[in-house]
Amino acid sequence: MxxxxxxxxxxxxxxxxxxxxxxxxxxxxxxxxxxxxxxxxxxxxxxxxxxxxxxxxxxxxxxxxxxxxxxxxxxxxxxxxxxxxxxxxxxxxxxxxxxxxxxxxxxxxxxxxxxxxLPGVSADACLVADLGVDPGAHGFQSYEAHAFFRRRPRFDTSAALVLWQLAVLGDDAFTRLEPDYEAVAALATLLCEHYPVDHRVAIYAASTLPVLTASVQQTELALLATARIDQSSTLYVPALALG
Ligand SMILES: C[S@@+](CC[C@H](N)C(=O)[O-])C[C@H]1O[C@@H](n2cnc3c(N)ncnc32)[C@H](O)[C@@H]1O
Missing domain, CATH: 3.40.1010.10 (Tetrapyrrole methylase, N-terminal domain)
Structure with a gap:
């Protein structure tokens, strides 16, 4: 055999x-x-x-x-x-x-x-291309959104921040399929302790078909929970400009 x-x-x-x-x-x-x-x-x-x-x-x-x-x-x-x-x-x-x-x-x-x-093209590789950002410009931090919210790791606002899996934020039981907008609002509150409330962020979803374009919802950080979120949503928080 x-x-x-x-x-x-x-x-x-x-x-x-x-x-x-x-x-x-x-x-x-x-x-x-x-x-x-x-x-x-x-x-x-x-x-x-x-x-x-x-x-x-x-x-x-x-x-x-x-x-x-x-x-x-x-x-x-x-x-x-x-x-x-x-x-x-x-x-x-x-x-x-x-x-x-x-x-x-x-x-x-x-x-x-x-x-x-075998490696391949990930969502953040698409994000770099669609949003036109270079991870080398200021640095590029990447976390799973729920783990980020629960563990509160030390992070650097002078580098870009990418938070994955917004749709399962707040899901301790690993069962939910729909986004929890209260949890998204709580994440926004946490981030507003580190960034101005009007810091412009993007909820990004890459296109999966050549006939479609990427979805990029730009919003102020404090209004994050008003954005449409689904299983493809990745949050991009640009670096704060250094004084
Ligand atoms: C389980 S992870 C899988 C990531 C995948 N292995 C990759 O390489 O991109 C699922 C998360 O990836 C991100 N993701 C998946 N598809 C995406 C898309 N079309 N656009 C942007 N982010 C996406 C979202 O943050 C989503 O919650």
Whole structure:
């Protein structure tokens, strides 16, 4: 029996952003297990390899997101142990704010299988392009919004701040799918302790299709909770100008 292996591949945020090496990994795999944010991206992956199965259903069948991630890792490992060359493909960069990709690789390696990750285009790479900001200009801090609010890490207002996963801010139970605007207002209050209330911030969502444009909602920080927020929303807080 052939020895199983695992390639964790990145599909990019939008159609057309998958790298040549990730595309080959998808096409050549014995089985592809996918987690795509966008149905068109899911269809595109399935067209590359008909042996594609979505792992998305675990979100619905498990009590919370942590349990869903664990079920995804279990399913990936079942096929690796069965001797298949498995490609697990995640949207964006598979290693950026993704728990099951890292856990699957760690588990596969712990069991003696070859396991690698192929990098890709993440949401912050799109943000840099669409907002025209250079992380090298002032520095670039990146946090998961809920963890940022709960842990209150020391951060630097003279560098840009990127907060991911606004839609699950305030969700201690890892179950919610809809944004909690009271939690967003509480985050705004916290940030207003460090920035002027009228500091201009952007709620950013990259386009996933070439026919669409990115969504960039500019607002004053104090009005953050009046913005429209969904699963794609990433908050960009520009650096404060140094006196
Ligand atoms: C679980 S993380 C996955 C990130 C993904 N692996 C990546 O490389 O961008 C989900 C978060 O990524 C960000 N995100 C996902 N899709 C996005 C998009 N189209 N535009 C902007 N941010 C996005 C949002 O902050 C969202 O809450």
């Amino acid at each position: 052939q020895r199983g292996s695992l390639i964790v591949a990145s599909a990019g945020i939008g159609i057309g952003q998958c790298t040549v090496e990730a595309r080959s990994a998808i096409e050549d795999a014995d089985i592809v297990l996918s987690v795509m944010g966008d149905p068109f991206l899911q269809q595109w992956v399935a067209a590359l390899n008909p042996k594609t199965r979505s792992l998305q259903s675990h979100y619905g069948s498990q009590p919370n997101r942590r349990a869903a991630y664990s079920a995804m890792v279990d399913e990936i490992l079942v096929h690796v142990r069965a001797g298949l060359n498995v490609c697990a493909v995640f949207y964006g960069h598979a290693g950026v704010y993704v728990t099951p990709s890292h856990e699957a690789i760690a588990q596969a390696r712990a069991e003696g299988f070859d396991a690698i990750m």
